[in-house]
Amino acid sequence: MGTDIQETFRALADPTRRDILNMLSHEDMTIAQVAGHFDMTRAAVKKHLNVLEQGQLITVRTSGRERINRFHPEGFKPVFDWLGYFDGFWDDRLSALKNAIETKDTSDD
């Protein structure tokens, strides 16, 4: 568990889910709020949110009857780690980025 890179890559492979990530990076949103931006049912959006949660790209907290989805940038770490295998192709400047991610990871909420 934890850093299942496959789940993260899978989560990123859908355009709707990438759009959702962009939206959530600006503000936390409930399922209904996210669904309001798409021409699809709330159930379909919920499925996408489930996939994003499995990929650890969002976290979810419950507030009353609402389910609030929050962007979780630390979830990108396995992706950057994987990209790191190709260091030789883009020098080693990738490590700076990886450090940036890892530093961010120390914050909690």
Place this chain on the structure above:
Amino acid sequence: MGTDIQETFRALADPTRRDILNMLSHEDMTIAQVAGHFDMTRAAVKKHLNVLEQGQLITVRTSGRERINRFHPEGFKPVFDWLGYFDGFWDDRLSALKNAIETKDTSDD
């Protein structure tokens, strides 16, 4: 055409294809050579290579009856560009990486 980000993310979403990319980052390989590393048919490997080519993550050249697959790191550019939307979350150190990619892009072979 050109930089279809969806095709690139799609190509990265499969573990076999990510393995293939790692292999090709070390040396160019024919279809048969790639297939030799997996417990699946040559046709299946060929499909994966097609997806990687559509995602612009590899290039293909023909030499006689052989089809030689080459890692194409520039294909990652749309991915890094997309990640750039989240600059605010990991400072702006991502731009260093993007510059690295773009610089590499000027090389030919």
Place this chain on the structure above:
DNA sequence: TTAAATAGATACCAAAAGGTATCATGTCAA
């Protein structure tokens, strides 16, 4: 308390994805 709002859970469906098997084509080498 009761009605409306938010969300969860299933069942179901069509299309895409990952894979195999098979046959056709082009190429190297004796």
Place this chain on the structure above:
DNA sequence: TTGACATGATACCTTTTGGTATCTATTTAA
């Protein structure tokens, strides 16, 4: 030229994926 080899192209199958519809549960507010 002829046979073996590397690949291309289809057809087909199964599972996963993205989506809808429907029903249930919980929570808020009048």
